[in-house]
Amino acid sequence: xxxxxxxxxxxxxxxxxxxxxxxxxxxxxxxxxxxxxxxxxxxxxxxxxxxxxxxxxxxxxxxxxxxxxxxxxxxxxxxxxxxxxxxxxxxxxxxxxxxxxxxxxxxxxxxxxxxxxxxxxxxxxxxxxxxxxxxxxxxxxxxxxxxxxxxxxxxxxxxxxxxxxxxxxxxxxxxxxxxxxxxxxxxxxxxxxxxxxxxxxxxxxxxxxxxxxxxxxxxxxxxxxxxxxxxxxxxxxxxxxxxxxxxxxxxxxxxxxxxxxxxxxxxxxxxxxxxxxxxxxxxxx
Numbered sequence: 001x002x003x004x005x006x007x008x009x010x011x012x013x014x015x016x017x018x019x020x021x022x023x024x025x026x027x028x029x030x031x032x033x034x035x036x037x038x039x040x041x042x043x044x045x046x047x048x049x050x051x052x053x054x055x056x057x058x059x060x061x062x063x064x065x066x067x068x069x070x071x072x073x074x075x076x077x078x079x080x081x082x083x084x085x086x087x088x089x090x091x092x093x094x095x096x097x098x099x100x101x102x103x104x105x106x107x108x109x110x111x112x113x114x115x116x117x118x119x120x121x122x123x124x125x126x127x128x129x130x131x132x133x134x135x136x137x138x139x140x141x142x143x144x145x146x147x148x149x150x151x152x153x154x155x156x157x158x159x160x161x162x163x164x165x166x167x168x169x170x171x172x173x174x175x176x177x178x179x180x181x182x183x184x185x186x187x188x189x190x191x192x193x194x195x196x197x198x199x200x201x202x203x204x205x206x207x208x209x210x211x212x213x214x215x216x217x218x219x220x221x222x223x224x225x226x227x228x229x230x231x232x233x234x235x236x237x238x239x240x241x242x243x244x245x246x247x248x249x250x251x252x253x254x255x256x257x258x259x260x261x262x263x264x265x266x267x268x269x270x271x272x273x274x275x276x277x278x279x280x281x282x283x284x285x
Contacts, residue, residue: 043154044083044121049272051087051163051244052264054129057104057203066265071111073271073284078115086142087244087262088127088163093202096134100195112141125149127163127245131182155276157239164243164261168225222246230259240279242272251281
């Protein structure tokens with residue numbers, strides 16, 4: 001069973017056709033995957049989706065067990081001869097240098113490389129922790145990298161697949177900071193840091209080991225906004241809006257579309273599964 005996958009990339013504001021309202025123009029700015037298609041790839045069935053694994057740089061017992069479970073899951077995808085979508089924050093930090101890579105990730109990189117070599121198509125949508133990919137990730141480890149998310153048409157169903165950061169009304173300051181961190185000049189200067197320094201800074205900043213548990217009220221407020229976001233895409237013929245980032249494991253039927261928040265591998269060890277007919281949110285053993 002085959003499908004087509006299309007990436008959406010940004011253009012200069014002068015190249016973007018004006019919309020009728022401010023909200024529509026703003027959505028066009030913060031949702032670059034809604035822009036023109038630039039490439040197509042065949043996708044093998046079944047489809048697996050994971051996000052927010054947050055592989056760390058410390059080799060603690062907890063971290064090693066998480067890696068073992070992830071490796072088991074990837075081997076399961078190989079057995080099923082499916083395709084794997086990693087929807088952001090596979091790594092707690094990833095910054096690709098020209099000649100070096102962090103040895104802490106060697107085991108998982110090897111597992112992914114072997115899966116790809118055996119025919120599994122691995123598509124990576126970078127998250128806010130691992131956006132800075134380069135030639136090694138894009139050509140050796142993954143089949144394709146879609147920095148701004150992608151649209152998938154598969155077996156009569158249409159998917160929007162994004163990491164999901166920066167969507168909330170309260171995220172204005174974060175969106176500005178994200179633009180700074182993804183700026184080519186910032187990346188250029190950061191790459192001048194010795195890798196030991198670069199990763200030491202990231203290790204110090206990272207708070208994944210103590211991921212903050214939000215209140216039920218907070219999670220419901222976030223979910224309300226994400227439902228509105230997904231519903232807007234339902235009118236565009238989208239059957240599933242799939243995202244990570246929010247560390248909630250939810251599948252919500254909205255009538256015209258379904259919102260899927262993939263959970264994480266810190267608490268849930270959850271994954272999405274589409275067999276060509278039905279989508280389900282599952283939990284790895």
